Amino acid sequence: MAQDISLYQQFNGRYDYLAIGNTMNLAENGTSAPCEIHTESSANLTLNDNQNVVAAYLYWAGSGAGDFNISLNNIDITTERTFSDAIDSNRIFFAAFADVTSIIIDQGSTEYTISNFDLTDVIAPYCPSGTNFGGWAITIIYEDSNLPLNQLNVYDGLQSVPEYLSITLDNLNVLDNENAKIGFVAWEGDRSIAVNEQLTINGSVISNYPLNPANNAFNGTNSFTGESNLYNMDIDVYSIQNHINIGDTTANIVLTSGQDFVMINNIITVLNSQLPDATITIDNDAMSCGDNQIEIFYTVYNSNSTAILPANTPIAFYYNDSLIGVSVTQNEIAINGSESSSISINLPDNLDSLVTIIAIVDDDGTMNGVVTESNENNNSAFKEIELLIIPETTILPDLIGCNEGFESSTYNLFEAIESLDFNEEDLSFYRSLEDLHLGDNSIIMPSHYYNVSNPETIYIKLISPPCYEIFQFNLNIENCPPYIPQGFSPNNDSKNDWFNIQGLYNIFTEHELQIFNRYGELIFYGNNDKPWNGEINRGLNNKGNIVPVGTYYYVLNLNDPKYRPKVGWVYVNY
Structure with a gap:
């Protein structure tokens, strides 16, 4: 049920501490003591001008399951941590903790009163065995520029000392043992019981005679003020500078009580120990x-x-x-x-x-x-x-462009994502994923883009905080149906001088063009390398001449399995 004493807080620097507190008992408990208890008590705090408070911890304890809502100078205090211990199922005890630093800093040197701490209806079953008690203590840690560099450790819990309690302090580096000290807050000690009540450090019994004899450590005293009427509680501090050595890296503390039931609530050590803390x-x-x-x-x-x-x-x-x-x-x-x-x-x-x-x-x-x-x-x-994880790449349908010659075409890349909801400024187009991730070499004019290969893969980066999405599509080219004009005028005026079938040359590169006169005679044969400019290149007569004005019949075989031959009439004029 008890909570082992363990390190609660550590202060490294020019720090020391003092403590005040008071009992709620009217007298030391025992069979002849009155079975009564106060609901408030007071203690004075005196700080020097150069002592700057950095922390103040209020502990209070008593018989029973606990009163965890009290007042300090009429300020309501609710416990932040609780502790418990017991002799048996009928005799249980509690302790409580609250950080009161702001109150002590605000009010400074003055009288402090604990009130609304009421165990009146609790202590009756404890009185016959002399285990009725209540009390409080405030541990005040302060900084003083005149102090050496110390390590101040605050240990707390609630652990009884019926026989033997041992605590080992690690990570020390004692450079100077001057003014080294150890103190504690203990509850339920009886001055009249002094059976092997000792505090030892590194095997040496320490005392503070006459206030704290070596065999009666738990005797209702406050070493800081010299008071000896803190019935059934102790606020004691001891010098240990003769019991710890320069160069020590550990210290062993042992508390014993051969008969009296005593509970340790906190232990404070102050040692000149110079160490970093990363x-x-x-x-x-x-x-x-x-x-x-x-x-x-x-x-x-x-x-x-x-x-x-x-x-x-x-x-x-x-x-x-x-x-x-x-x-x-x-x-x-x-x-x-x-x-x-x-x-x-x-x-x-x-x-x-x-x-x-x-x-x-x-x-x-x-x-x-x-x-x-x-x-x-x-x-x-x-x-x-x-992590800025990029979603899987979304594959979009291909964009198909009409072959404008030598497997090239012009594309509006925005057409690939017409179905998406986007702001144009959040889009950029790339020819490779590497460029996309690096943000390099984006396509400058995506609305008027000439492909560089067939097929060609285009990548889109769409900003989508905290990262972006990637889309991918291919540019493909197909041979679109050529546009065949109804006539031309081969008069060398640089206007419409040849049979300009648009979408044919350098696209349907294997095409064949045949021109017949009105008598059905073949007068011209052409291909991708030879368009018709009105010249006759077939037949027995008139080779090299320009045809006269008239209507001529053409047969255009594209030699593309997607298209049947195209036939029709073309008019030649001058």
């Missing part, structure tokens, strides 16, 4: 549509630290537990300093659109660090990134 954030990312390469923008911080973070501190980037990139810090990062940089990483193919990237500073790529830090558990950051 943290990282992923600030932004950049990528191209359809590209698995991402540029990650990140910042490494050395906040809440007491030493510089060295250059070349490694950084690793992971996706699905796989290492995808490594980097290092370029420079030393000062206390409370930072360094921003970026890295390009390549993700595997065939991913979902949403991926999670994890960045870990002080990681050599094997999940191992190389820098000793004040906090080894805050080195990572993650970010969900939406």
Whole structure:
């Protein structure tokens, strides 16, 4: 049922702390004590001018299941975290926590009163066994420019000390043991019971005689104020500068109570420990549509630290537990300093659109660090990134153009997407996918485009945030029916001087043209290389002459399986 004491918050810098509080008991509990309890009590806080409050934590505790709504100087307080412990099913206890930093900063040095803390209807079953109690304490962390660089750790939970409670502090780097201290808030201790009540650090018993004898650590006192009437609670602090050594990287704290049921609610350590504390954030990312390469923008911080973070501190980037990139810090990062940089990483193919990237500073790529830090558990950051995945290419129907000669034609490329809803400024046309993705060499005049091959594939990029869509279609050419004029005038005036059958020459390259006179005699035979300009090139007579004015019969064989021969009359005039 109890909650193990564990690190709640850490402060690195020129920090120290003090604590105030008071009991709700009228006297030390016991069989002869009155079975009554206060609903309010007060304590004075005195801060020096150079002590700037950075955090203030209110703890309150008592018998029973808990009163979690109280008042501090008439300001309503609701618990943010709760704790519980028990001797047996009939004797249960609670503790509560609230961050009251803003109140302490606002009101400063003054008297603080806890009220509306009412256990009156709760304590009766606890009185016969002397386990009725209630009390409160405020731990105040402050910054003072005159202090050395310290590491201040706030541990809390609710753990009973009927016999033995051990806590090991890791990640220390003690450079100076002067003014090193440890303190705690404890509940339900009895001054009259002093059976093996000890606090030891690194195997040495510590005390603060006469206020806190070595064998009676839990005796209703406040070491900060010298008070000795905090019935059934303790706010104690001890100097440990003679019990911890320069160079120590760990410290072992042991609390014992041979008879009395005591509950530890918080433990505070203040040590001159100079270490960096590397943290990282992923600030932004950049990528191209359809590209698995991402540029990650990140910042490494050395906040809440007491030493510089060295250059070349490694950084690793992971996706699905796989290492995808490594980097290092370029420079030393000062206390409370930072360094921003970026890295390009390549993700595997065939991913979902949403991926999670994890960045870990002080990681050599094997999940191992190389820098000793004040906090080894805050080195990572993650970010969900939406990849710019391009939808599958949409195939559109071919555009068919009439052969204008040598398998070329003119196209209005917009006709390929007439069925789509689009803004023309969001469209661009390309001859290759590579150009499309790069945005290079777009077709300048899509409304009047000459093909360069037959068939030719055209690609369309349609802007569709956050990315774009791709469409594809082919340009094909067919030989359209030629237009045959009804006549011409071969008089060399540069106007209509020859039998200009439009859509024939250099299109139906295998065609054959025969011209007959009115007597049915063949007078001209032509092909793709020889159009008819009115000259006679067949028959026994008149070869090389121009035909006289009149109507002539033509037979045009296109030699295209799609078309039958075309026949008709053409009039020649001068």
